[in-house]
Amino acid sequence: xxxxxxxxxxxxxxxxxxxxxxxxxxxxxxxxxxxxxxxxxxxxxxxxxxxxxxxxxxxxxxxxxxxxxxxxxxxxxxxxxxxxxxxxxxxxxxxxxxxxxxxxxxxxxxxxxxxxxxxxxxxxxxxxxxxxxxxxxxxxxxxxxxxxxxxxxxxxxxxxxxxxxxxxxxxxxxxxxxxxxxxxxxxxxxxxxxxxxxxxxxxxxxxxxxxxxxxxxxxxxxxxxxxxxxxxxxxxxxxxxx
Ligand code: GRF
Numbered sequence: 001x002x003x004x005x006x007x008x009x010x011x012x013x014x015x016x017x018x019x020x021x022x023x024x025x026x027x028x029x030x031x032x033x034x035x036x037x038x039x040x041x042x043x044x045x046x047x048x049x050x051x052x053x054x055x056x057x058x059x060x061x062x063x064x065x066x067x068x069x070x071x072x073x074x075x076x077x078x079x080x081x082x083x084x085x086x087x088x089x090x091x092x093x094x095x096x097x098x099x100x101x102x103x104x105x106x107x108x109x110x111x112x113x114x115x116x117x118x119x120x121x122x123x124x125x126x127x128x129x130x131x132x133x134x135x136x137x138x139x140x141x142x143x144x145x146x147x148x149x150x151x152x153x154x155x156x157x158x159x160x161x162x163x164x165x166x167x168x169x170x171x172x173x174x175x176x177x178x179x180x181x182x183x184x185x186x187x188x189x190x191x192x193x194x195x196x197x198x199x200x201x202x203x204x205x206x207x208x209x210x211x212x213x214x215x216x217x218x219x220x221x222x223x224x225x226x227x228x229x230x231x232x233x234x235x236x237x238x239x240x241x242x
Pocket of ligand 1 (some may be wrong): 034036037038041113136197200
């Protein structure tokens with residue numbers, strides 16, 4: 001007999017009762033890629049631990065087996081994996097093996113936080129809209145390395161950091177959010193880097209809260225926040241977006 005079979009939910013619900021509330025969203029899963037110190041990673045681990053970021057760091061991945069970031073992950077009980085590029089003949093070969101490890105933890109988002117290796121176009125394109133990076137400049141200014149030195153050499157009066165979607169265009173993907181700092185008289189590379197880094201951590205956290213709330217998307221070539229095309233968000237001094 002298959003005709004007129006009702007599910008138990010249908011039987012229990014009166015015809016005019018409101019629909020049941022939607023099932024809660026599963027916890028957001030973040031994979032972090034890092035090559036060195038890992039202070040941005042630590043800010044994320046701390047925020048997950050204290051409940052101020054509703055997401056899980058589901059794996060930390062590095063191209064540098066000795067990266068301190070790996071130890072920070074292990075100390076927090078997070079899986080930490082490193083693959084050495086020199087074991088692979090080509091960039092695509094390395095990327096394929098590396099991202100197979102990343103994909104295995106089923107991340108909703110892949111966050112490059114001080115990941116210093118160029119990711120090949122093939123690996124990036126396959127994960128479009130799911131890879132972001134934090135870069136220590138106000139993009140599109142000062143792409144590449146030594147950004148603080150570049151800012152000082154250019155006589156910039158303002159500097160900062162940007163969180164952007166990763167595309168095959170190095171440091172050129174759509175910018176999601178920025179934090180600004182002044183360049184002060186007497187600054188050197190070190191003092192400026194320190195001032196920027198202090199804003200990177202809250203910038204990355206505020207950005208990831210938006211992702212964890214499923215509020216950010218890359219559509220075509222632009223950032224959309226809650227369905228609307230958006231200019232880069234600006235981090236205020238209270239660590240919220242203006
Ligand atoms: C940060 O300045 C980040 O913007 C850049 O590399 C640095 C990484 O620092 N991409 P840490 O490893 O997170 O301390």
